[in-house]
Amino acid sequence: MTALPDFLRIDPATRRVCLDGRNPAFYGDPNRVYGILHQHCPTFYWEEQKQWFFTGYEHVNMLLRDRRFGRQILHIAEREELGLPAPAPHLENFDLAERYSLLELEPPEHTRLRTxxxxxxxxxxxxxxxxxxxxxxxxxxxxxxxxxxxELLSAFADIIPVTMIARMIGIPDEMGPQLLAWSHAYVGMYMFKRSKQDEYAADRAAQEFADYVKSLIAERRLKPQEDLLSHMIHTEHKGQYLTDDELVSTTIVLLNAGHEATVHQIGNSVRVILESGLPPAVMFRDEAATERTVEETLRICAPVHIFQRWALEDVEVDRVSLKPGDKVSLILAAANLDPQKFSDPLSFQPDRQQAPNLSFGAGIHFCIGAPLARLELNTVLPILFRRLPDMRIASPPVVKDVYHFHGLERLDLAW
Structure with missing residues (x-):
């Protein structure tokens, strides 16, 4: 058994874990902790988060698809009976932007929007x-x-994904920096122990983001173009069109999900490839090798670590009894390191061909932008390493304190 670091306490008998998610020693190298959890208790109750977490590949894969769990709960129960607090007035704009998010809805609303x-x-x-x-x-x-x-993130990784998703939706390239600013403030809501300041910033970003999207909707209603926003406005599904609120929520989630994780993943991938000491020319020697390399970087340094689900009925998973209204967390990045599925799981092996990684989720909420993210990674990484074959890391990378996302503050390179 691997010795426990001093910031981690595990009681294997009760499967209780104490771990500060804001500790840099954890979020700077979460794979180390995930490896230890797989040894001691792949399913555990995280005391600080007051929630059950699953890291085993089979459990995570199953729970992502299990219709006894969902992203919504208020369609089957009231806040009061679940003991949930009332909506916070200072998050009114954020909550409105999230109300029709593809990430939060369940069928039939999810089916209509996703279609x-x-x-x-x-x-x-x-x-x-x-x-x-x-x-x-x-x-x-x-x-x-x-x-x-x-500095790779600001000069390269930040720009490509946001430019491409904005073009698809129908937003001018010059809006890229503003979209990034709104998105960074918006995802602050998903940090562990977020501050009140983070919440105010997210709500302000949601309002400005929504106002901008509404102005675009008004333009496209009058003058449709060959873009995704025009398509969403003017296409019906079973006799219904999307409302303005649905259009705003969907556009915001597509912009955020369409670039935030890919920015992190470009940085994560370049870092892990350079730190491996393996020759990039071999990893990107042809299309098949490139695809395997990209999938291995997604496996070992996934950009999104946690996806949460509500229990919709009484259910037992891995000896954990859950009732309606209980929330559980699935650690996608840890499932990618399950030794039951991957040999020597903490090592980077670009020629690995084992189980598919779960970095984009599974089931009806499988990441809609996964094909775009994979195409961007498979396209830009070979170009970067071909153009800069002597590239090296110039200073120690620092990981962002935004767990459960996983990405770098900056990546300084030299050649």
Missing amino acids: LVNRAFVSRHIEKLRPDIAELAERLIDRFEKNGTT
Whole structure:
């Protein structure tokens, strides 16, 4: 058994775990802790979070698909009977933006919304974007190649995903920096022990974000274009069109989900490849090798670590009895490290061909942007390492304190 670090306490008999999610020693290297949890208790009650967590691959994969669990609970029970607090007045705009989020809805509402946007994200449509992604990557590298150094996130990783998802929706490229600012404030709501300041910032971003999207909706109603927003406005599903509130929620979630995780993953992937000491030229020698390398980076350094579900009925999972209204958390990144599924799971093996990673989830809430994220990673990483073959990490990377997302504050490179 691996010795426990001093910031982690485990009682295997009761499966109780004490762990400060804001401790840099944890969020800076969560895989180490996940490996220990797999040894002692893959299913555990996290005392600080007051919730059961599942890390085993089979359990996580099953729970993502199990219709006895859902992302909503208030469609079957009242707040009072569940002991949930009333909505906070200072989060009114954020709550409104989330009300019709694809991430939060269950069928039939989820089915209607997803059906309207899914066509734009299927692989055969996404593949048409490859030349644009490659052209943007080459142009960005042109800007800093001669300098011999760069900070990769601000100069490269931040720009590509937000530009591509904005173009798909129908938002001008020059809005990229503002979209990033809104998104960073918005996802502050998902941090452990978020502050009141974080909440005010998220609510303000939600209001500004929504106002901007409403202005775009008004424009596209008058003058439709060949973009996803026009498609969502003017396409009906079983005789129904999306309302303005549904359009705003869907656009915001597509913008956030369409770039936030990919920004992290570009940085995470470059870091893990450079730190491995393995030759990138071999990893990206052809399309098949590139795909395996990308999937292995997604497995070992996933950008989103936790997905939560409500129990909708009495259910028992791995000897844990749950009742309606109990919330559980699935650690996707830990499931990717399950030794029952992956040999030597904490090692980076770009030629690995084992179980599929769960980094994009599974079931009806499988990430709608997964084909786009995979295409971006499979396109820009080979270009980056081909253009800068002598690239190295110039200073120790610092991980963002935004658990349960996982990404870098910055990645300084030199060549």
